[in-house]
Amino acid sequence: MGSDLAGxxxxxxxxxxxxxxxxxxxxSGYAPGLLPGHGPSGPVAAGPLADxxxxxxxxxxxxxxxxxxxxxxxxxxxxxxxxxxxxxVFRSDEFSCVGIAGVAGIGLELVRLFQVELxxxxxxxxxxxxxxxxxxxxxxxxxxxxxxxxQGLVVVPIFAGYDExxxxxxxxxxxxxxxxxxxxxxHSIGSGSVFARGSLKKLYKEGMPVQDTVxxxxxxxxxxxxxxxxTGGPDLARRIYPVVATxxxxxxxxxxxxxxxxxxxxxxxxRMRSPDGPSAPLRAAPVS
Amino acid sequence: MPFYVSPEQAMKDKADYARKNIARGRNTIVIQxxxxxxxxxxxxxxxxxxxxxxxxxxxxxxxxxxxxxxxLRKAGVRYADFNGYxxxxxxxTALGLANAYAQTLGTIFTESNxxxxxxxxxxxxxxxxxxxQIYRITFDGSVADEHGYVAMGGQAxxxxxxxxxxxxxxxxxxxxxGVALGALTGGQENGDGTDITAAQLxxxxxxxxxxxxxxxxxxxxxxxxxxxEARPAAASDTAEEPGGTAEKASGTAEKASGTAEKAGDAGEKASDAGEKASDAGEKAGDAGDEAGADSGS
Numbered sequence: 111m112g113s114d115l116a117g118x119x120x121x122x123x124x125x126x127x128x129x130x131x132x133x134x135x136x137x138s139g140y141a142p143g144l145l146p147g148h149g150p151s152g153p154v155a156a157g158p159l160a161d162x163x164x165x166x167x168x169x170x171x172x173x174x175x176x177x178x179x180x181x182x183x184x185x186x187x188x189x190x191x192x193x194x195x196x197x198x199v200f201r202s203d204e205f206s207c208v209g210i211a212g213v214a215g216i217g218l219e220l221v222r223l224f225q226v227e228l229x230x231x232x233x234x235x236x237x238x239x240x241x242x243x244x245x246x247x248x249x250x251x252x253x254x255x256x257x258x259x260x261q262g263l264v265v266v267p268i269f270a271g272y273d274e275x276x277x278x279x280x281x282x283x284x285x286x287x288x289x290x291x292x293x294x295x296x297h298s299i300g301s302g303s304v305f306a307r308g309s310l311k312k313l314y315k316e317g318m319p320v321q322d323t324v325x326x327x328x329x330x331x332x333x334x335x336x337x338x339x340x341t342g343g344p345d346l347a348r349r350i351y352p353v354v355a356t357x358x359x360x361x362x363x364x365x366x367x368x369x370x371x372x373x374x375x376x377x378x379x380x381r382m383r384s385p386d387g388p389s390a391p392l393r394a395a396p397v398s
Numbered sequence: 399m400p401f402y403v404s405p406e407q408a409m410k411d412k413a414d415y416a417r418k419n420i421a422r423g424r425n426t427i428v429i430q431x432x433x434x435x436x437x438x439x440x441x442x443x444x445x446x447x448x449x450x451x452x453x454x455x456x457x458x459x460x461x462x463x464x465x466x467x468x469x470l471r472k473a474g475v476r477y478a479d480f481n482g483y484x485x486x487x488x489x490x491t492a493l494g495l496a497n498a499y500a501q502t503l504g505t506i507f508t509e510s511n512x513x514x515x516x517x518x519x520x521x522x523x524x525x526x527x528x529x530x531q532i533y534r535i536t537f538d539g540s541v542a543d544e545h546g547y548v549a550m551g552g553q554a555x556x557x558x559x560x561x562x563x564x565x566x567x568x569x570x571x572x573x574x575x576g577v578a579l580g581a582l583t584g585g586q587e588n589g590d591g592t593d594i595t596a597a598q599l600x601x602x603x604x605x606x607x608x609x610x611x612x613x614x615x616x617x618x619x620x621x622x623x624x625x626x627e628a629r630p631a632a633a634s635d636t637a638e639e640p641g642g643t644a645e646k647a648s649g650t651a652e653k654a655s656g657t658a659e660k661a662g663d664a665g666e667k668a669s670d671a672g673e674k675a676s677d678a679g680e681k682a683g684d685a686g687d688e689a690g691a692d693s694g695s
Binding site for chain 1: 476
């Protein structure tokens with residue numbers, strides 16, 4: 111790791127000159143020790159890894175004029191709840207957001223680096239990256255964590271944002287080797303993703319307004335928490351609700367707790383009457 | 399080339415060289431207003447900025463050689479992003495950055511043959527106007543802690559004294575822009591800022607209120623509206639001081655050279671070295687033609 115300034119307090123040579131517009135590339139040259147997941151390589155015992163806090167379920171869906179992303183608040187370490195109110199959905203820049211599942215420590219660092227990466231590029235180049243460009247940068251960063259992932263420190267992000275070129279929301283998912291896949295309509299990641307995706311599949315309709323999409327995501331998270339022990343449901347007693355973010359042409363917006371609490375309350379109230387939630391019609395609507 | 403040059407002479411030559419070339423450029427003004435810090439630079443380019451964002455609360459303004467201050471700007475962005483990532487976003491300060499710039503410019507000035515022909519300002523908007531920080535760093539690495547306003551570039555002294563006359567604490571954004579425009583055009587005949595259009599200006603603010611990144615460029619319709627609001631203020635400013643205007647009009651020879659130097663800017667330093675020792679009268683004369691050509695275009 112380099113010191114923050116060279117002798118005499120002036121900028122080190124790496125800071126001056128044309129250089130790269132990627133902060134990750136700059137860091138890997140100047141202070142590689144600060145990259146997420148950078149550490150001693152070699153075989154690692156499986157035991158301690160399972161006891162590291164893991165982030166769980168994130169759902170995301172496109173809606174009319176943007177996207178919605180929501181994540182539960184639980185982090186688990188083995189069968190223990192490591193944290194009740196962890197946040198796993200983040201603003202990556204004005205027109206995108208990112209959620210993480212997997213080893214929380216590395217995931218949070220990855221998000222922090224990704225946020226700096228996007229802002230750094232924008233400041234140096236005088237223009238923001240395209241949404242595709244941002245998605246590709248994240249893929250490279252996930253791939254950079256491959257060595258750690260092979261040892262069990264797996265982090266999988268999900269990225270979504272408003273594409274100013276096509277004026278619509280888009281979603282990108284990743285695998286631990288850095289594979290990048292564009293998802294259509296909706297997607298979920300993490301331990302409860304199977305249940306959440308099944309739920310969303312029945313509730314989601316293309317082009318729903320933002321509010322309906324938020325509610326659908328909230329239902330999906332409830333269903334995930336219902337069947338997956340690692341996913342936390344809305345905690346009305348402690349007023350801990352899922353983090354919900356929307357990205358539209360107006361930019362990123364994280365719903366305030368009061369607002370996200372209202373959605374959570376609605377879902378919980380309904381489940382008091384009907385524990386399995388709304389049921390989808392048995393047959394698809396006839397083609398008109 | 400002489401075999402021996404005394405260090406004193408060498409430093410003086412370098413300083414003269416840098417100072418002279420910086421003075422050929424246009425001005426950049428940094429001025430505090432009630433809700434933040436305003437940056438104004440006459441700059442017809444949409445892409446080659448003189449004013450830029452460094453970090454959440456910190457911005458950068460420069461005059462001089464574009465490639466040199468662009469280098470410094472990039473170094474500043476890397477410094478800020480690196481330290482913000484290493485520690486915390488709140489740990490990146492204008493003072494730290496100003497010191498790094500000062501050390502870097504100071505080293506370049508003493509160690510290399512050619513000093514950087516730049517002058518820069520690093521400004522940080524605080525929670526209150528009292529906690530705003532404005533540092534001006536010159537080509538030799540000296541730092542000045544400024545309050546209220548800073549003028550850099552050609553005829554900086556004249557612009558600074560015009561700013562001093564008009565500046566007041568707690569101005570609105572439009573009033574501050576009016577003051578800056580008045581100071582920029584103060585030496586010219588119609589010194590009310592009406593001859594400057596939005597397309598010729600680079601304007602940005604560091605906003606005291608807000609989240610995340612406080613730096614905003616003011617362009618297009620937003621800037622037009624602000625200019626319309628600012629112009630009456632600038633005009634009445636000049637009207638209130640007929641004595642001042644008359645005084646300015648009387649200093650003819652000096653002014654001719656001032657306008658000319660400004661017009662001769664645009665980064666065209668072709669006629670550089672030969673002119674270094676030329677006498678002032680000649681310079682004012684041939685530069686006057688350039689000024690005429692400029693206003694015609």
